[in-house]
Amino acid sequence: MAGRREECLWKKHIAEQLKLRDRVQRQAFEEIIHQYNRLLEKSDLQAVLSERLQPDKYDHQNRHDLSPGSDASRNDALHQEMAQMRIKHQEELTELHKKRGELASSVIELNNQIQLKDKEIQSNEAKMLEYQQQISELEGECRELRSQLQDLERANQTLKDEYDALQITFSALEEKLRRTLEDNQELVSRWMAEKAQEANRLNAENEKDCRRRQAKLQKELADAAKEPLPIDPDDDIEVLSEDAGGKGPGEASPNRPLSRTPSKRISQPPPGGIMDSITNIFGRRSVNSFGSSPENTETASGVCLEVRVPSTALHIFDAHDGEVNAVQFSPGSRLLATGGMDRRVKLWEVVSGRCEPKGALTGSNAGITSIEFDSAGSYLLAASNDFASRIWTVDDYRLRHTLTGHSGKVLAARFLLDNARIVSGSYDRTLKLWDLRSKVCMKTVFAGSSCNDIVCTEQCVMSGHFDKKVRFWDIRAESIVCELELQGKVTSLDLNHDRTELLTCSRDDLVKIIDLRTNAVRQTFSAQGFKCGSDWTRVTFSPDGSYIAGGSAEGTLFVWNVLTGKLDRTLDKGHSSAVNSVSWSPSGTYVVSVEKGSKAVLWSDM
16 A cells, blocks of 8 residues: 555656646747647648649549540640649748758757756756855844844943943042142151151260260279279289380389389270170070070071071971962071962061961062062062062062063062162063162163073173073173073072072083183082972072072972082972972071972971
């Protein structure tokens, strides 16, 4: 049943297609078929006439044979008429055959044209379908674009409203700032006036105290002159009395005996006086402000009394919320600064072998890359990834200067020895010299390669670069004095206390000491397991220049002895990730290392 049904369906389909083709093609060939049918009719008529004429011919012949005399003239006329008709019909037949051939050729041409038109129709239908699909797709895209345009118009209107509100707020804040500046100027003027008055009062009191001290000193000298001088029997220096005024040394006055005076000063200081004055100079105290014992107290000036090679992790603490890039001790060794990717610089105070948080310096818009204190420990300089360097005051944690001008992240910034200028090195392959008095960039030097670290002397800047070179710059001439090429990218630079040796670290996992007097590598240090963890891995000299400390990519701290040129010790119980930077306290007591994690470790030999 299913087979019969399918057979009926396709037969029906074929019949419908034939009917459709007949309807479509009949109108184009209808006139040709009509002419063709007429020709066929004429040809059939001619054939019928010729068939009819054949018996008539025979009849006429017979009649002529039967009655040759009477019908001769009639037969001649009939024959002539028949000949003319035959000729005429022959011509018509020839003409019809000719037209038939022409019509047949035209039919063939029309069939060819019909086939071509069918192909064109098919191609046009395909193109129409394609164009319709493209139109539908473009309409969909137009609808999406209209919706996006509406969203953008709404967002633009929202931003415009926010901008207007912010403009109003900015105007109000600008007016408030102007009033605040006026008030500040007034307060500064009043403060300066009061300061001048206070200075005048202090000067007056100092003059009074000076006069009182001078009067007291004169009185003490007068009293001392009246008192008899004691004679030291052990002193063998003979001194003439005042009465032997104009006589020689051997001509003593007969009225006064020869007296002996001691060779030492009359008023000697107590035995502890000299040590107390030294203590006052270096700022040592028996008990610090937090009540710690004298053993943990360090010199305020940061002078290295004795370097302690670290052996124990005294304190492991979370320094930042993320990677810690930089660490530096203050010149007094009691204050520690760390900088991390959380955009903050944190200050810590070292108390009894622990780092106690003291404050945080904010204002940076990106991670901190390097830190340095000035020589007095009053200011802190930090470079960051937001293309800027910043300076804070350590006492009140206030941001004082923001130095912008680099087009890449600033990887190092250092104070010059006068503390009034700084040098910054950036990823944009330039070094900039800044004047802190005018807060402007004085010079820009194109180094040719990304600068990873900087150290400075009085008139020379040494920079380590990504192209494996250490460059020595003359600040005054803005030119390279010389270049020294290492075997790997330079990650760190450091100077010893005498500024005669330069310490370098590079990505070939070698630490080298360069003699600045000869500009040649004097020593090379390496160790099994020591690998630089990044392009800014920092190593450091000990305060006396006799040791080198550096961290590895595996979290191990290495300490080399400069005198022997060998590895002194390895400390691996502190860090769990690569060590980024190491700082040795100026007093020589502590070493601090920071890592790519959030940890910092305080080391010592206690």
